[in-house]
Amino acid sequence: MSNNDFLSGGFSPALESADHFTIKKSYDLFIGGKWVKAAKQIPTTNPATGETLSKVGLAGKKEVNQAVRAARKAYDKVWSQMPAAERGKYLYRIARLIQERAREFAVVESIDGGKPIRESRDIDVPLAAAHFFYHAGWADKLNFAFAGAKVAPIGVVGQVIPWNFPLLMAAWKIAPALACGNTVVLKPAETTPLTALKLAELIEDSGLPAGVINIVTGAGETGQALVEHPDVDKVAFTGSTTVGKAIRRSMAGTGKRFTLELGGKAANIVFEDAPINEAVEGIVNGIFFNQGHVCCAGSRLYVQESIAKKVIKKLQKRMETLVVGNPLDKNTDIGAINSTEQLERIKKLVKDGKKEGACMWQPSGGVPRKGNWFKPTLFTECAQSHRIVQEEIFGPVLAIQTFRTPQEALTKANNTPYGLSGGVWTDKGSKIFKMTAGLNAGVVWANTFNKFDPTSPFGGYKESGIGREGGLQGLASYCQISH
Ligand code: NAP
Ligand code: MG
Secondary structure, eight states: OOGGGSOOTTSOOOBOOOOSSOOOSEEOEEETTEEEOOSEEEEEEOTTTOOEEEEEEEOOHHHHHHHHHHHHHHIIIIITTSOHHHHHHHHHHHHHHHHHTHHHHHHHHHHHHOOOHHHIIIIIHHHHHHHHHHHHHHTTOHHHHTTTSEEEEOOEEEEEOOSSSHHHHHHHHHHHHHHTTOEEEEEOOTTOOHHHHHHHHHHHHHTOOTTSEEEOOOOHHHHHHHHTOTTOOEEEEESOHHHHHHHHHHHTTSOOEEEEEOOOOOEEEEOTTSOHHHHHHHHHHHHHGGGGOOTTOOOEEEEEGGGHHHHHHHHHHHHHTOOBOOTTBTTOSBOOOSOHHHHHHHHHHHHHHHHTTOEEEOOSOOOOSSSOOOOOEEEESOOTTSHHHHSOOOSSEEEEEEESSHHHHHHHHHOSSOOSEEEEEOSOHHHHHHHHHHSOOSEEEESOOSOOOTTSOBOOSGGGEESOBSHHHHHHTTEEEEO
């Protein structure tokens, strides 16, 4: 596909080059420090073009077994015995190697998953390195993190991650597990395995002892084999609520520790005293960041009635300027939808939104001819019962409603099965305190949205999951702590 097939929003194309690294024709599984062939392979494609990028192993029960055995051996013989300061040194080394290869990781992330290069370059990859740096620092200070307690690792951790932040999710899961002395088997998502496999190559370069990190690519059944494996001591899962529930059921009675980071339907609440232009930027960032493939996306906008018309008008004007196009173009704001399956799901929910009586609006610009695309979309005239208000769309679609009083905003915002995140826009500090205390959400941003940091715990209530990752709370979930 030539660049002329993409749109650059009237700007000259500013393409990030993809000629400084190679993607191999095929990748094996990374088990016990070696590359192990799987019986079958599955392709991974570029969602912006439909091209097949590579083939990766489809790990079955046999290979998952092999990986868990390797992780157990590394745990018993090496990693749990190693002085904590030495463990920390490996994590620092991995963090620095990610920084050194940042450009390559960013480009591969954008090619394999469809996200704009500006985001993979400025958010995903630096944050992945930051997770390793942060947790490297904790490795030899766990007794200070939990003062007066005895701190021990848990054992072998099975980790399953989704496709929306592939490298970042891998780092966010692996770094705390290793810092606390555990070993891991990680299963990346089927549509975005490449940066995890590049991370495996980097881990080889780092000299990390064999078996401490094992990476098994594959499909849903690979994840299932991993989380159901009897020799896994803890499961850390990020993904959909449906799969999270099935995993929790399968773990009942096993004694396994677990954290589940699941779906969301965040309310972004804008009061009449908010800085409107900044709030509009926050709304755009809240829902259109990463094509809306974000668990904590601000997918429900609650705007105070007195300013609703003004905010919607400004929002539409801003949305007219968003560039939907080639993920590798630095002008691009909204890249490709990660898979045809996800595109179909978005289309179906949008269709239902119209059928149920909400009013859809999209900007006038086009989308590229080939590949998976969806224009930034907003709905007004929404009711609380509409599917587009209740269900996670996981795409660039915003449902707008209005409110008159803070209490009404809280009641509407909390009327959801989810409880992952929320946002409040107001000039008044006391209102921020009232709303953040009243919102039933694990993370609430005030006058900003979608800000992430490894020092800050992340996780949800209700159907958004259980447990926290990041910060001290996240660290605690990878340790056995006894007083
Ligand atoms: P998903 O279908 O649940 O898949 C997530 C991961 O689980 C993938 O690696 C998937 O493998 C694997 N998997 C599928 N079936 C499994 C099973 N029965 N047992 C074990 N693993 C299984 O979710 P998704 O569609 O990839 O991701 C989107 C969802 O993730 C959204 O709901 C989003 O909100 C949520 N998410 C939550 C957070 C958070 O921190 N709360 C962060 C990011 C995303 P395959 O890819 O091979 O199917
Ligand atoms: Mg792909």
